[in-house]
Amino acid sequence: MREVLIWLNDQLLRMQWLSDLVTLLVRDGFGLDPTSQVGGSIHFFIYDVIKIFILLSVLIFSISYVQSYFPPERTRRILGQREGLGANVIAALLGTITPFCSCSSIPLFIGFTSAGLPLAVTFSFLISSPLVDLASVILLASIFNWSIALAYVAIGLVLAVLGGTLIGRLKLEDQVEGFVYQSPVSDHDNDGAISRRERVSYAAEQVIEIVHRVWLYVLIGVGIGAAIHNWIPETFISALLGQDKWWSVLVATIVGVPMYADIFGTLPIAEALVQKGVGLGTALTFMMAVTALSLPSMIMLKRVVKLPLLIVFIGIVTVGIILIGYTFNATAHLFV
Amino acid sequence: MIIKILGSGCKKCAALEENAKAAAKTAAINADIEKVTDIVAIAGYGVMSTPGLVIDEKVVASGRVLSASEIGALLQES
Numbered sequence: 001m002r003e004v005l006i007w008l009n010d011q012l013l014r015m016q017w018l019s020d021l022v023t024l025l026v027r028d029g030f031g032l033d034p035t036s037q038v039g040g041s042i043h044f045f046i047y048d049v050i051k052i053f054i055l056l057s058v059l060i061f062s063i064s065y066v067q068s069y070f071p072p073e074r075t076r077r078i079l080g081q082r083e084g085l086g087a088n089v090i091a092a093l094l095g096t097i098t099p100f101c102s103c104s105s106i107p108l109f110i111g112f113t114s115a116g117l118p119l120a121v122t123f124s125f126l127i128s129s130p131l132v133d134l135a136s137v138i139l140l141a142s143i144f145n146w147s148i149a150l151a152y153v154a155i156g157l158v159l160a161v162l163g164g165t166l167i168g169r170l171k172l173e174d175q176v177e178g179f180v181y182q183s184p185v186s187d188h189d190n191d192g193a194i195s196r197r198e199r200v201s202y203a204a205e206q207v208i209e210i211v212h213r214v215w216l217y218v219l220i221g222v223g224i225g226a227a228i229h230n231w232i233p234e235t236f237i238s239a240l241l242g243q244d245k246w247w248s249v250l251v252a253t254i255v256g257v258p259m260y261a262d263i264f265g266t267l268p269i270a271e272a273l274v275q276k277g278v279g280l281g282t283a284l285t286f287m288m289a290v291t292a293l294s295l296p297s298m299i300m301l302k303r304v305v306k307l308p309l310l311i312v313f314i315g316i317v318t319v320g321i322i323l324i325g326y327t328f329n330a331t332a333h334l335f336v
Numbered sequence: 337m338i339i340k341i342l343g344s345g346c347k348k349c350a351a352l353e354e355n356a357k358a359a360a361k362t363a364a365i366n367a368d369i370e371k372v373t374d375i376v377a378i379a380g381y382g383v384m385s386t387p388g389l390v391i392d393e394k395v396v397a398s399g400r401v402l403s404a405s406e407i408g409a410l411l412q413e414s
Contacts, residue, residue, distance in 0.1 A: 071399050072384035107386075110379035179380070186382030186395045194400075209347070303376055 013142040015051050022047040041230040048222045048268050055142060056214075056264055057207050059135035064206035066134075067097055068199040072108055079112070079121055085165065088124040092160035095128030096153075105129065106300050113176060114183040120168020127317060128160035131292045136263040143271045144280075147335045151328075152284060159288075159320040166316055167309075175309035217265030225268035234276050243279040249325035252282045253318060256289025263291045280335065281328030288321045337367040337411070342378045342388030342398070349387040351401045356389065359407035367411075 010016045022043050023034045032039035075094050082090055105126055112122040132153050140149035194202075228237065241248040256266075270283040293314060302310055328335075339356050343349030353369060360367040372378055372390075381390060385399030389407065396410050 073399075076384075106375050107379040107384045110376075111382065111384035114382065183380055184382040186398065205348075300375070 009146075013055075013138070015047075015054070015142070018051055018054075019043075019047050022050075037230050041226040044226040044229045044272070045222055048225065048271075049219065051142070052139070052218055052222070052264055052268070053211070053215075055139055056135065056211060056218075059138055060207045060210050061203045063097065063134050064203035065199055067206075068194060068202050070094065070097055072111060075125075076112055076115055076117065079117055079125070080115065082121075085161070087118070087121045088161045088164050088168075089157075091121045091124040091164065092128040092132075092157045095125045095160060096132045096134060096157075105297060106304060109301070109304055110180050110183050111185070113180050115185045118168055119173060119176070120164045122164070123167045123313065124160045124164025127163050127292065128157060130263075130297075131160065131288060132156035133263070136267070136291075139264065139267055143267055144274070145335070148280065151335060155324050155327075156288070159317070159324065163313075163316045163320055167312060170312060172309045172312065175306040177304050177306065180304050214262040214264050217261045218268075221261065221265030222268040225272035228269065228272035228276060232276075237273070237276045237278060241273065241278045241282055243277065243282075243329065248279060248282045249285050249322055249329065252286035252325065253289045253322055256286045257293045257314075257318060258295045259290045260294035260296050261290050263287065266290045279325075279329040280332040281325040281330070284328055285321050285325030288324065289318075292317050292321065337365055337414075338392055339367050339369045340372050340390035340393075341369065342372045342381060342383050342390060343386040344373050344375055344378070346386065348401050352387045352389060355402060355404040356407050358404040359411055362404065363408050363411050365411055 025046070026032050026034045026039050026043050030039070030042065032042065034040060034043045078094065079087055079091055108129075109122060109126065112125070113119070137149050137153050140152055239245075241251060266287045270287050273283045273286070274280060298310065298314065301313070305313075337360075339360065341349055341353045341356065343352070349371070353371065356367075356369055360369070372381075378386065378388065381388060381395050383395060383398045387401060388398040389396050389402060389410075391410060391414050394414070396414075397406075402410075
C-alpha cells in the first residue's frame with residue numbers, strides 16, 4: 001500500500017515520467033548530456049515549465065470550482081457571524097480558498113470593513129489570501145515533499161491569525177481612510193443562481209485567466225531557477241545565503257519583499273536554492289516575502305489605509321516571515 | 337437611463353458591456369453605458385467581485401456576466 005502511494009506521488013505529483021521523458025529529449029533529441037551544465041539547465045527548464053503548467057491548470061480548475069461556492073459576499077457573511085480568535089482562524093482558512101489575485105484585496109478590504117468586520121479579521125484574511133492557497137500547497141508537495149507543504153500551510157495560517165489579532169489589538173480603526181466606512185454594503189449573492197455548468201465554465205475561465213496572468217512570471221522564475229541550478233557557483237550562493245550564515249534569512253526578506261511575483265514563479269527559484277544548499281527556512285522566507293508583500297499591493301493598500309497602519313501591517317508580516325525563516329532553518333532536519 | 341459596468345478591464349467586463357448594449361437595443365431604451373475601472377470607485381459601490389452592473393446608481397448584479405435577456409428583465413424593472 002505504502003509503495004503504491006509513493007509511486008502515485010512520484011508519478012502524479014513529482015512527475016517522474018516527465019523528468020524521464022525530458023531526459024530522453026535532451027539526450028537523444030538535442031544530443032546533450034543531461035548531467036552537463038547546458039544539458040542540465042535545459043532539462044530543469046523544460047521539465048519545470050511543463051510540470052508547473054500541468055499542475056497549475058489542474059489545480060486552478062479544481063480550486064476555482066470549490067471557490068465558486070464561496071463568493072466574497074458569502075465569506076463576509078460567514079465571518080460576520082463569528083467573534084474573537086475563532087473569527088481570525090476562519091478568516092485565515094477562508095483566505096486559502098479565495099482568489100489568488102492581489103488586485104482583489106482592495107474591494108475585499110473595503111467590502112469587509114464597511115460591513116463592520118473588525119480589522120483583526122480582515123487582516124487575517126488579507127495576510128492568508130496571497131500567502132497560502134491550495135494550489136501552492138500541492139505544488140510545494142510536488143517540488144519538496146508533503147511534510148514541508150503542510151508545515152508551510154500551518155505556519156502561514158498561524159502568521160495570518162497572529163498578525164490579524166495583533167493589528168486588532170493595536171486599535172487602529174482611525175487609521176483607515178474615512179470613505180471606506182461610508183461605502184455602501186451591497187449583497188448580491190448569486191450563489192443560489194449558479195448552475196453546475198456555470199461553475200465548470202467559471203473554473204475553466206479562471207484557468208485561462210490565471211495562466212494568462214502568471215505564465216511570464218513562471219518562465220522568468222524557472223529561468224532564474226535553471227540559472228541558479230547550473231550556472232551560479234555553489235560557493236557564491238552559500239557565501240551569501242548558506243545555512244551557516246546568520247544573515248541569510250534577512251537577505252532573502254529584503255530581496256523578496258518589494259518583489260512582485262506569483263507563488264508559482266517563486267517556487268522554482270526556491271527549489272533551485274534548496275538544491276544548492278540554501279536552508280529551507282531561507283527559501284521559504286523568500287517565497288513568503290515575495291507573495292505576501294509587494295510594492296504594487298502596498299501602493300494599492302495605501303489608498304484605503306493611512307500610513308501608520310500600512311507600516312504596522314508591513315512590519316508585522318515582515319517580522320513574522322523572518323521569525324518563520326529562522327525557525328525553519330533551525331528545525332529543517334525534521335522535514336527533509 | 338445610465339448603465340455602468342464595474343470592472344478593471346477584464347474580459348468578463350467587456351462581455352457584460354456587450355450584453356448590456358444588446359439588451360438596451362432590444363428593449364429600445366436610450367441608455368448611456370459607462371465603464372468604471374478605478375478599483376476604489378468600484379468598491380465605492382460596495383461591490384467585491386467584478387464585473388458589476390449598475391443601473392441608475394443601483395447595483396443590480398456582481399461577480400457574474402449576465403446574459404442580454406437577464407439584463408433586459410432588469411431594465412424593465414427599473
